[in-house]
Amino acid sequence: MFSLTEEQIAFIENDIKVRGITSPDLSVDLLDHICCIIENSSDGYRNFDSVYQETLLLFGKKGLKEIQDETNRLLTFKHYYIMNKTMKISGYVSSVMILFGAIFKFQHWPGASMLLIVGTFFLTVLFLPLLFILKFKSTAESNRSVLLSIIGFVSALLICVGVLFRIMHWPGARITAITGAVLLVLGYLPVYVLSVYKNTTDKINATATVILIIAGVGLLVPELSTGISRPVSDSFWRGVTESESSLAIITKTNQAIYEREANFASGSDSSTIANLKLVHAKTNELTDYIEAIKIYLIAGSEQVTEEQAKKMKIDELRTSGGEQVVMNLLDNQNPKLSVNKLKESIESYKGLIMRLAPKVDLTMLETGTLTVYGEPTTWEVANFEQLPVPLVIFNLNRIELAIKSSENTALNQLR
Amino acid sequence: MIISVLLRNVKINLLIHNNLMYLCLMYSSELIKGTLKTVVLKLLSDTKQMYGYEITQKVKELTGSKIVITEGALYPLLHQLEAEGVVTTESVSIGKRVRKYYTLTSSGQERAKEKIYEFADFINTMNILLDLKPGVNYV
Numbered sequence: 001m002f003s004l005t006e007e008q009i010a011f012i013e014n015d016i017k018v019r020g021i022t023s024p025d026l027s028v029d030l031l032d033h034i035c036c037i038i039e040n041s042s043d044g045y046r047n048f049d050s051v052y053q054e055t056l057l058l059f060g061k062k063g064l065k066e067i068q069d070e071t072n073r074l075l076t077f078k079h080y081y082i083m084n085k086t087m088k089i090s091g092y093v094s095s096v097m098i099l100f101g102a103i104f105k106f107q108h109w110p111g112a113s114m115l116l117i118v119g120t121f122f123l124t125v126l127f128l129p130l131l132f133i134l135k136f137k138s139t140a141e142s143n144r145s146v147l148l149s150i151i152g153f154v155s156a157l158l159i160c161v162g163v164l165f166r167i168m169h170w171p172g173a174r175i176t177a178i179t180g181a182v183l184l185v186l187g188y189l190p191v192y193v194l195s196v197y198k199n200t201t202d203k204i205n206a207t208a209t210v211i212l213i214i215a216g217v218g219l220l221v222p223e224l225s226t227g228i229s230r231p232v233s234d235s236f237w238r239g240v241t242e243s244e245s246s247l248a249i250i251t252k253t254n255q256a257i258y259e260r261e262a263n264f265a266s267g268s269d270s271s272t273i274a275n276l277k278l279v280h281a282k283t284n285e286l287t288d289y290i291e292a293i294k295i296y297l298i299a300g301s302e303q304v305t306e307e308q309a310k311k312m313k314i315d316e317l318r319t320s321g322g323e324q325v326v327m328n329l330l331d332n333q334n335p336k337l338s339v340n341k342l343k344e345s346i347e348s349y350k351g352l353i354m355r356l357a358p359k360v361d362l363t364m365l366e367t368g369t370l371t372v373y374g375e376p377t378t379w380e381v382a383n384f385e386q387l388p389v390p391l392v393i394f395n396l397n398r399i400e401l402a403i404k405s406s407e408n409t410a411l412n413q414l415r
Numbered sequence: 416m417i418i419s420v421l422l423r424n425v426k427i428n429l430l431i432h433n434n435l436m437y438l439c440l441m442y443s444s445e446l447i448k449g450t451l452k453t454v455v456l457k458l459l460s461d462t463k464q465m466y467g468y469e470i471t472q473k474v475k476e477l478t479g480s481k482i483v484i485t486e487g488a489l490y491p492l493l494h495q496l497e498a499e500g501v502v503t504t505e506s507v508s509i510g511k512r513v514r515k516y517y518t519l520t521s522s523g524q525e526r527a528k529e530k531i532y533e534f535a536d537f538i539n540t541m542n543i544l545l546d547l548k549p550g551v552n553y554v
Contacts, residue, residue, distance in 0.1 A: 009511040028506070029467050029490050032514045036468035060487055071491040075498050 004035055008048055020065040023072075030064060080134070087130035094122035105167065108373040113168060120164040124157050148191050155183040159220070169386055171323060181217045189213055240314050240390065243397040250404040254283070257411045275356050275414050283407040286349050290396050290403075293329065293337050300325030301389040314393060322389035330384055339384055343367050349403065357410040364402035451488055452496075453534045456519070456527035459502065464516040467493065493517055501526050 004012075013031050021027045037055050038048070060066060097119030104112035136149040162177025164170075189210065197206045258280045262273065299309035301322025332338045350362050367379045383395040458473055459465060465473070471484045496502045501523040505516045519527060547553070 003510065006511045013512075026490060026494065028513050029493070029515055030486070031512050032466065032509070033468045033486060033490075035512060058486065060485070067487050067490050070487060071494045074491045074495040 002039060004039060004048075009035060012052065016064060019063060021068050023068055026068055026071060030067070083130050083134060087127060087134060090122045090126035090130070094119045094127055097122065110374045113375070116164060116167060120160055124160050128153055128156050128160070145195065148188065148195060151183060151187045151191065155180045155188055158183065163220075171386055178221065181221055184213060185217050236394070237314075240394045240397065243394060243401060244314060247397060247400055247404065250401065250408060251287075254280070254404060254407050254411060257408070257415075261411070261415045272414060276411060279352070279356060279407060279410050279414065282349055282352055283403060286345050286403055287400050289337075289342065289345060290400050293342065294393050294396055296334065296337050297322065297325050297329070297389045297392060300328070314390065317390045317393075323386060325389065326384055326387060326392055330380060339380055343379065346399070346403075353406055353410050357413040359413060360406050360409045362406060365399070365406065448488075450534070451484065451492060453530040454482075454484070455489070455492060455496075456501070456523070456530050459517060459519045460524055460527040464505065464518040466514050466516050470517075496523070 009031070012034055013027070016027050016030055016034075021030060034052075034055055037058070038051050041051050041055075043051065056063065097115045101112050101115030101119055104110075104115060132149040132153040136145055158176050158180025160180075162173050162175075162180055165173030165176060192206075193210065197203075197210065200206050258276060261276050295306050295309045298304070298312055298317065299306045302309065302312065302317065304312070328334060329337060330339050332340060346365055346367055350365055353360050353362065369376050370379055370382045371377070372382050383399070384392055387395070454474060455470060458470055462473075467486070467489055471486070471489060474482055474484050493502065497504060497517075500520060502517045503520055505518065506513050507516060508514075541547070
């Protein structure tokens with residue numbers, strides 16, 4: 001055994017650096033290791049250069065750099081097993097929760113929203129990030145695979161959140177999910193085909209991935225854009241139109257009752273007449289207020305003047321949009337018209353009817369907590385929040401009908 | 416030595432290609448990967464302190480070159496063990512260069528014992544499972 005000269009050691013030390021070893025800790029190890037191998041070889045003394053080159057071959061095709069990469073990988077992912085376990089558990093928990101959430105939603109059982117939200121939370125906050133970090137770790141550390149992981153993660157996140165928002169009827173669902181879908185098709189897919197598909201030996205699996213992504217997005221996008229099926233939307237519009245004609249009929253009937261009773265004023269005592277007049281006036285006041293809200297909503301969502309809005313028929317309205325105008329109503333943006341004022345007026349109207357005609361059933365005019373699909377909902381959420389303008393108008397028609405029918409019963413009881 | 420008994424049980428065959436000492440294992444790489452940490456911990460628990468080259472030579476010697484630990488596997492593992500607090504290092508100047516000695520910490524000693532027991536138990540289980548008779552040469 002001989003000892004390497006200082007020059008030879010310095011040469012090796014420098015060569016290790018040139019070969020891409022940046023960690024000082026590791027280069028100390030490697031320098032000593034390589035020196036030991038050469039010093040223990042039989043002809044290292046005579047033929048340093050060729051023995052050194054042979055020694056380097058021991059480190060495999062990718063050479064010294066591979067050792068550093070592996071070290072970094074181990075150090076960066078020393079929590080690999082915890083991450084792996086967390087990923088699996090969060091994956092199981094979220095899929096079970098989402099599955100049960102879907103069943104609950106389908107059956108209109110309470111708690112569906114909670115299950116879906118928490119399930120999606122686990123999916124997007126724990127499962128998806130860990131999946132892509134670990135997937136990135138298992139593949140080669142090329143820039144492309146990092147890019148692929150990031151695009152994949154972001155688009156999956158957007159699609160999941162978008163679909164959740166859609167199910168929950170929250171705003172921004174369509175744009176979120178469609179952004180995710182576009183990113184998946186125009187971002188993820190090309191990079192995937194360029195890097196993974198070309199290099200993989202498992203072409204069947206890779207082809208299946210490409211087809212599934214395209215088919216999945218193809219099925220998702222139309223679902224997001226059309227929303228409701230044709231028969232359902234037709235029934236809705238028929239319901240809206242019929243509510244308008246029912247309203248016209250009951251208004252006419254009530255007017256007739258009122259006029260007949262007022263004409264027979266001489267036969268009744270003056271307090272009954274006064275009560276009839278009061279009920280009729282208050283009813284008209286309230287329904288006029290609702291009509292004004294409707295005009296305001298149409299003018300706002302269709303971008304027309306109030307005069308033009310008055311002439312518009314309900315089936316000429318666009319089926320979506322106008323949520324901002326509804327929000328203005330909810331947030332008291334309009335000094336004259338607001339959901340709060342409407343609620344107060346309905347309450348005071350109910351108070352009047354209860355005082356004058358206690359037997360009138362006022363359950364249709366409930367403004368407290370309502371039960372919608374088995375879940376308690378506030379009156380504001382059930383009738384206004386996040387709804388498109390035509391639906392809000394339909395709800396206002398229903399409120400008007402309930403008021404007019406209360407008036408009808410009250411007038412009949414009073415005379 | 417327990418270690419050589421353990422390793423002989425596993426019977427790892429190495430083929431040497433093209434004089435490059437490129438190691439080709441007949442067993443799945445997962446099997447070998449799982450044993451490396453145990454082997455290194457055992458060696459360090461027997462000897463107070465060792466440096467990397469010494470570890471590779473010791474394994475070669477004990478197994479009659481049946482197992483050769485590659486540098487590509489050894490150093491990442493040693494650095495990981497250091498980060499986990501299983502080993503500590505001491506740098507000693509050897510002329511122009513520095514040699515790093517690896518020593519087990521007290522938690523490392525525990526870890527070595529656990530790993531060895533776990534592996535010995537695994538071997539026993541595999542003996543039963545594969546119905547291996549002692550003293551019979553299966554190769």
